[in-house]
Amino acid sequence: MDIELCGISKSFGPVQANQDINLDIRAGEVLGLLGENGAGKSTLMNILSGLYSADSGEILIDGTPAVFAGPGDSIASGIGMVHQHFMLVPVFSVVENVILGVEPTSGPDFLDLQAARAQVQEINTRYGMEVPTDALIEDLPVGIQQRVEILKVLFRSADVLILDEPTAVLTPQEVEEFFTIVRALRDAGKGIVFITHKLHEILEIADRVSVLRQGRIVGQGDPATFSEADLAEMMVGRPVSFSVGRGESTPGDAVLDLAGVSLYDNAREARLVDINLTVHGGEVVGIAGVQGNGQTELVEVITGLSPVTTGEIGFAGEDMTRASVRQRHRMGIAHIPEDRHKSGMVGKFTVAENMVLNSYYDESVTSGVQIDWQRVHARAAAACLSYDVRTPSVFLGAGSLSGGNQQKMVVARELERDVKLIVASQPTRGVDVGSIEYIHQQLIACRDQGNAVLIISSELDEILDLSDRIYVMFEGRIAAEFDNRGAGADRNAIGLAMAGVRQDFVKVVNRGDAA
């Protein structure tokens, strides 16, 4: 099945999300769709999956115009969308999840699980997905859960699959396995749209690539004819430097020191096990690992959001094991939280209010029990200027800023104070390339001023790019430590540690020193 998008335009108020987009999706081909957040990828795919209707233009399926009144029409035409965030019922089995909504029945509306299982198993083996069909979703690793999502759309007889940022949650090894499946699907004649902002993935998997910027297609063609730099420039609209070009670090005294830290949750399950970790001043330490291996909990114990069960946390020579969030804030810990929408900001508050979200009680912005808003506003305006937060006014609701500017606002708030340690969790998640570059530069600048920086990220590239030392977390433990100065750490070895292949703790000596 071939799909042709002809002159698709869509606007939201004055915002032109898609403008005159022409796109060919062909059977047996992987189309890479590249673009920053806000470039219009999601809008385009939502049009294709029937959630939005285009203002103008048409969708041709095998040459005949198609009109989608809703997602149901799109699915019926054979278009399947695999969302970035899985939509699975954790306590249901794989088969139950796959058939949910299109259950095969027998007799007077009895669920025919037997037939369902057979059908699911057939698809499963045909594409070599190796999904255990009777396992519960909650028992499966993320990589397998993603395959269940693919099973879902295949079960609904999709001929065209839209994969929205499918590799964001996978380890490097899982990505390889995933690509094998994608190739199998392609070879079976499925059309695949692969949405991503990771350039090397496009180069590896896509047969054709289309680059979106500000709602327009700014480049299409055979990926082989492009370099990563070309693609990045098309995507951002200007040359982009990938590595922050950090100089040699000069580590000073230990600022953060975790000794034997363990954390058990209410169900007495271990979340963190015997974490020993040190971050020195003037050093960036990266925590690599697949999401959900204790990184969130690690950040919580460091910032004081969770009390440790056992172990001690030292900060600049003091014991802060029992210090509250505010005490730690005052001691000089900055915290860029992993999910700005959940905890880093309040969308309905103004930019100025967000700038004092966790320091509104500080003497510098209060007079008695009152907040001195005039001072807050002036300070927020100054911070917006010095941290490149692009907003027309500090009185604008933070929710209406772009993702990149929201994140820069959070970064500005945290770095604007005098701090000794910056805990940056997923500091560039959902942020455009230009802002990523900027935030990375700011973090390195903090390091160069002699501050300790701890970066937690599920993007291995980000960790490799910024860190002087790297710890890998797996199932709540530090699984390995790598030196990333000089020649840099071995990407493959880190990947293996992320996947938990090496159970014993490894400390890899600096390859730069060895050379």
Place this chain on the structure above:
Amino acid sequence: MNDATRSSEPAMSPDMKALLAPAIDSRSSWRELFILPLAAMFLAMLIGALIMMATSVAPATILQSFIAMAKGSVGSLHAISETLTAAIPLVLAGLGIGLAFRAGLFNIGAEGQMIVGGLAASIASFSITGASIWLHLPLVLLVGLAIGAVYAAIAGLLKAATGAHEVISTIMLNLISIRLLDYMLRQPFIQKEGRSDPISKAVLESAELPRILGFVDANLRLHAGIFVMLAAVAVIYWLLFRSKLGFAFRISGENPGAARYAGIRAGLTIVMAMAIAGALAGLAGAIQVTGVLGRATPGFTAGIGFDAIAVALLGRSHPVGILLAGLLFGALEAGGRQMQVDAGVSIDMISIIQALIIIFVAAPLLVRRIMPFLFPKKPKGGESPEEGADHG
């Protein structure tokens, strides 16, 4: 003091001045706050009229009843006095509910908090004798306020300590307060001498809220509680938008994750917000007893604590909005009585209209759809369309 601090800041660049210019389209927020409720009221009256027609009320009577409503609410000094008198407890209790809303708490318990506050105030109002009004009256109001706060704090503590949902616990506390009132009103030291029915002794003159229009006409019931109400509006506005505590409330209400991140102690915030909400409701009860009723009787709160939930919703949990919504509900109340007298239309009609107003206000899109001409499209696009789908 502000000037001093401002001059200590570095000189402002033009970029910075631009950032400090107001951003919110004042007209659109004005529409939110005023036009929407007015449109909702209009639609509610329209449907009210249709309902009256459906129950075979003659069109002339319907017209007459609406005229009576206007007359009874704002048509004379007496009508205005009645409107304001009815608005006072609604606004006070509404402020408490609105404040709790802002902190993310649904306080259904204003009725019960009013009951215990009013009961305590009535006891204080007759058992302290020989005090001057300057001492006695503030003390009585303070007792109502404090007992209301304590009563609401129970629900807050339950939530903070055990996670019990405040909706359930405040409803239970409401039921307890009703029975408690019945029981207490039969106690010898509370029950009026020589009465067998549950009724409290009368409020002493030194604890009565003075009628402020008494010099015009002794029948004008408007009392000094209106000043307490206006002061409360100002104080709650200050608390929510100027104080540290209010900021913590608002963060907790808008985004509990952010509150945790900011080191705000959730349990303390919950108890504080509930206590303040209960204080306002308790004060409303005390004012109703000392300003209007002169004694506590079973059901003396007359459901005001529940109507106040609607007032808080209608006023969008904003102190000024709540003031206006309280006045509107006060007017409906006063007008409804007149409507019943003049047109013989049941006062239940008022409840229907009130309910319809709430429905329309709770569903602003519906009003926008029905009356699009009142809400021209905003020139600014607002959120980027990618935002919703792409924030992962």
